[in-house]
Amino acid sequence: MGIAIENLAVAYGGQRVIDGLELTIEPGSFFTLLGPSGCGKTTLLRTIAGFVPAERGHLRFGGTEVTHLPPHKRDIGMVFQDYALFPDKTVFDNVAYGLRARKQAEGVIKSKVQAALERVGLGHLGQRHPAALSGGQRQRVALARALVIQPQVLLMDEPLSNLDAKLRLQVRETIVELQREAKITTVFVTHDREEALAMSDRIGVMNQGRLEQVGTAAQIYREPRTSYVADFVGGANLVEVETMARQAGETGPVVLDGTAIAARAPAALAAGRATLVARPEDILLAEPGTAGTLPGRIAHRQYLGGKTSYKVVLDSGRVLAVDLQSGAHDRFEPGAKVGLGFDPARTLVLAS
Amino acid sequence: MSRQFRSVWFWFSALALGILAVFLLYPLLRVLTGSLGSGSHSGWALLAADPKYFAAILNTIVLGVAVTLTTTLIGVPLAYFTARFEFPGKSIVAVLPLITLVIPEVIAAQTWLMMLGNNGFITRYLGARGIDIPSFYGWPGLITVMTFTYYTYIYIGTLAAIRGFDVQLEEAAQSLGTSPARSRLRVMLPVVLPSVLASALLVFTLVVGNFATATILGSRVPLLSVLTYQAAVAEGGSDPVMQSTLATVSIALVMIVLFVQRWIVSRGRHEVTQGRGARAERLRGLPGLFIGLLAGLLVVVSLLPLGSIVIGAFTVSRGPVMRWGEWTTAHVERLVRIAPDPVLNTLAYSAVATVIGITFSALVSYLIVKKRNILTPALDYLTALPLALSGTIIGLGLVMSFNTGFLPLTGTASIIVLAYVVRRLPFGIRNSSSTLYNIPNSIEEASVSLGVPPVATFFKVVLPLMLPAVAAAAVLTWTTTVAELSASIIVYSGGRETMPIQIYKLIDSNLMASASAYGLVLVAVILIPIIVATRVFKIDLFSSKA
Numbered sequence A: 001m002g003i004a005i006e007n008l009a010v011a012y013g014g015q016r017v018i019d020g021l022e023l024t025i026e027p028g029s030f031f032t033l034l035g036p037s038g039c040g041k042t043t044l045l046r047t048i049a050g051f052v053p054a055e056r057g058h059l060r061f062g063g064t065e066v067t068h069l070p071p072h073k074r075d076i077g078m079v080f081q082d083y084a085l086f087p088d089k090t091v092f093d094n095v096a097y098g099l100r101a102r103k104q105a106e107g108v109i110k111s112k113v114q115a116a117l118e119r120v121g122l123g124h125l126g127q128r129h130p131a132a133l134s135g136g137q138r139q140r141v142a143l144a145r146a147l148v149i150q151p152q153v154l155l156m157d158e159p160l161s162n163l164d165a166k167l168r169l170q171v172r173e174t175i176v177e178l179q180r181e182a183k184i185t186t187v188f189v190t191h192d193r194e195e196a197l198a199m200s201d202r203i204g205v206m207n208q209g210r211l212e213q214v215g216t217a218a219q220i221y222r223e224p225r226t227s228y229v230a231d232f233v234g235g236a237n238l239v240e241v242e243t244m245a246r247q248a249g250e251t252g253p254v255v256l257d258g259t260a261i262a263a264r265a266p267a268a269l270a271a272g273r274a275t276l277v278a279r280p281e282d283i284l285l286a287e288p289g290t291a292g293t294l295p296g297r298i299a300h301r302q303y304l305g306g307k308t309s310y311k312v313v314l315d316s317g318r319v320l321a322v323d324l325q326s327g328a329h330d331r332f333e334p335g336a337k338v339g340l341g342f343d344p345a346r347t348l349v350l351a352s
Numbered sequence B: 001m002s003r004q005f006r007s008v009w010f011w012f013s014a015l016a017l018g019i020l021a022v023f024l025l026y027p028l029l030r031v032l033t034g035s036l037g038s039g040s041h042s043g044w045a046l047l048a049a050d051p052k053y054f055a056a057i058l059n060t061i062v063l064g065v066a067v068t069l070t071t072t073l074i075g076v077p078l079a080y081f082t083a084r085f086e087f088p089g090k091s092i093v094a095v096l097p098l099i100t101l102v103i104p105e106v107i108a109a110q111t112w113l114m115m116l117g118n119n120g121f122i123t124r125y126l127g128a129r130g131i132d133i134p135s136f137y138g139w140p141g142l143i144t145v146m147t148f149t150y151y152t153y154i155y156i157g158t159l160a161a162i163r164g165f166d167v168q169l170e171e172a173a174q175s176l177g178t179s180p181a182r183s184r185l186r187v188m189l190p191v192v193l194p195s196v197l198a199s200a201l202l203v204f205t206l207v208v209g210n211f212a213t214a215t216i217l218g219s220r221v222p223l224l225s226v227l228t229y230q231a232a233v234a235e236g237g238s239d240p241v242m243q244s245t246l247a248t249v250s251i252a253l254v255m256i257v258l259f260v261q262r263w264i265v266s267r268g269r270h271e272v273t274q275g276r277g278a279r280a281e282r283l284r285g286l287p288g289l290f291i292g293l294l295a296g297l298l299v300v301v302s303l304l305p306l307g308s309i310v311i312g313a314f315t316v317s318r319g320p321v322m323r324w325g326e327w328t329t330a331h332v333e334r335l336v337r338i339a340p341d342p343v344l345n346t347l348a349y350s351a352v353a354t355v356i357g358i359t360f361s362a363l364v365s366y367l368i369v370k371k372r373n374i375l376t377p378a379l380d381y382l383t384a385l386p387l388a389l390s391g392t393i394i395g396l397g398l399v400m401s402f403n404t405g406f407l408p409l410t411g412t413a414s415i416i417v418l419a420y421v422v423r424r425l426p427f428g429i430r431n432s433s434s435t436l437y438n439i440p441n442s443i444e445e446a447s448v449s450l451g452v453p454p455v456a457t458f459f460k461v462v463l464p465l466m467l468p469a470v471a472a473a474a475v476l477t478w479t480t481t482v483a484e485l486s487a488s489i490i491v492y493s494g495g496r497e498t499m500p501i502q503i504y505k506l507i508d509s510n511l512m513a514s515a516s517a518y519g520l521v522l523v524a525v526i527l528i529p530i531i532v533a534t535r536v537f538k539i540d541l542f543s544s545k546a
């Protein structure tokens, strides 16, 4: 069941947090809302759930208007950052809760709950209380509880951020597997770009209550539409440059510290100031003075195993991050002069 | 806004507000406006004309200040030594919070009289040996009894502050070169002081509102609460001018103090750091023994009323004359066979009041904490209002409002239950809210998202989680309502005496032995639920201290 959001506005006591938001989520897909803390991700998710009322606009689940439907009638499953398990109920009773509310037969409930618990690897822990579980186990119970009712829509608000790094990876995999298997339309909220890139069919990058860009992981990583997205989605070098007017998709020269380098404009640009986006792994280091390169000096080198990270200072004092495969290029010592080369296909120029 | 009106919680809030308006706000307004009297018959003119009233106001303030000082002098050092030191017999100090709970004031006053009154066994014992002690009635009795009634408030408040105090601050001060004693004083004092002041001011308001001790021991010292009660008994609900005027004066007095207290607490708030708890130092040798003895003595003196009530209940008496040393079970037998009504009344009224009070508190605090709307701030303030009103004033308000008129309750048991419920309201609300703040909203949302409507969610998810706190609140409500005197003595009617009222009447007639028999039953009625709750059901009565 797909989700369609039209011209949505949400306010807390007169203060608009979301204004005029449009979004369509494909049936059965895994959609991630990505953005920094306070940008409105939770608000949007809770509006979809029905806990926060929409001030204006429409919300549809599979073509049915649900804008004014109370949350308990929306047929959703929710997973919370703090797990929100019922502490006085056993794991089994937690998972059975939604089925009992749906007045299913006790025998049916028993087999469904057991299957759901086994699916998240906790088949043997049904009689425990949540307090006797680890964080990862608790979140698996919460996941089972949300999925066992086979909701139309699964909503998750930063479900991994209370877990430590190793558990985070494990639970992440469980979530993705279960979602692919059940094909439940899922909205997942996170501020962690790696999580977003690894898990999602599509990602919406949020900024101050607006969606800056919606696309696949590759699209928002490779083709950021704005410098905000480029910056948030991944440690790109963002450098101010001069450009001439450009059409969408056109590759041409921009001027960086007096040197012209070629860059592609994914969207139309006016002449004047613009932002150059170059990812550290897309910059090459060459011998100083090589044609078409920008002169610089290695300020810092850090060996990270598979790759080596460099900080290169340009003559203007600007610092750029450059990542190279370790091994072949280790000849660039700190202090050495180098030339920086940019791959025109992978170097973007965006409106500032 | 329109959305708020559609919510079921809004209508619950409106209903609760309506109930509070009728049973709390309206009676209070009746008391306040009653002082204006009719025409030239103004209470304020009468107040100005009679020096007795001025003396009562002054006496009340002096007594309040005196008891605040004595309780602070006992409570603060006791808390400091308990928090920071190990000494012989320290564990016995832990029973202190229970003592104020278990010993009703009327019993405390009575038993002190049985020890030190004109006919008391200590007075008689010393008198027989040629030692005359000054009369216990008046200032000596008032200050002594109130000190031992109220010092635990200071002790508990200060203890919590010292325990919450971050030792690292103190160590930081030491590392900067101040000596341990001085750094402790310099760093700890400003942090703990707001809590000490707040509990001291609370004691002051309790003294102003005190009725039981004041009326039993203060016959030679006119006090506001006693004069208010006497005016109420004389005037009834028909022409309540003087009682309203005196009540208004004490409300004003308490309000001023509570505002100062709020101000202090709000200023002190940022300083309540959740720190590493202090390690207790071991006090050895003479200092340890000394502190241990003092603390032990304090506990023993605080427990004296319990011993005296047992002795009194089984001592032979001829009218007012107690024959100390001669024993009988006649008083207890008489109580059971001939006059058990006060016991049965107490049990019935308190049981009903506990059920109503706990249910109402749980629902209203749920609205205040979890379902805020434009009405809930008013609920929040109104439910705290009885803190500023003594039992006497609550009783007055109810009698004045429900004597006749749209809801005549005088003469029924319901007005007594009502008085109990109103008096306990702030404590019940505080107790439930503190639990509710600890239940994350996400738990309710999880339930709703699984398809359970909001009201059903409250019953299926929230209420079970509140249950331990609700049980603790029920026990505390029970123990305090069975001991309630100051409001019920104003609203009760003949045949509806409760145990405290009966005890008060017997003390008034100087029948200490019979009073002791009722006292014994009263203490049992208080102690048994506490023991059952804490031992059998393992309820922590003081986790969210009311």
Ligand SMILES: Nc1ncnc2c1ncn2[C@@H]1O[C@H](COP(=O)(O)OP(=O)(O)O)[C@@H](O)[C@H]1O
Residues within 6 Å of the ligand: A012, A017, A035, A036, A037, A038, A039, A040, A041, A042, A043, A044
């Ligand atoms: N209950 C609320 N009342 C008022 N403002 C709120 C409330 N919840 C969130 N906000 C505000 O709305 C904005 C978006 O918050 P939120 O949706 O929680 O962001 P995110 O989940 O992306 O961190 C923030 O500025 C926050 O301060």
Ligand SMILES: [Mg+2]
Residues within 6 Å of the ligand: A038, A041, A042, A043
């Ligand atoms: Mg959030």
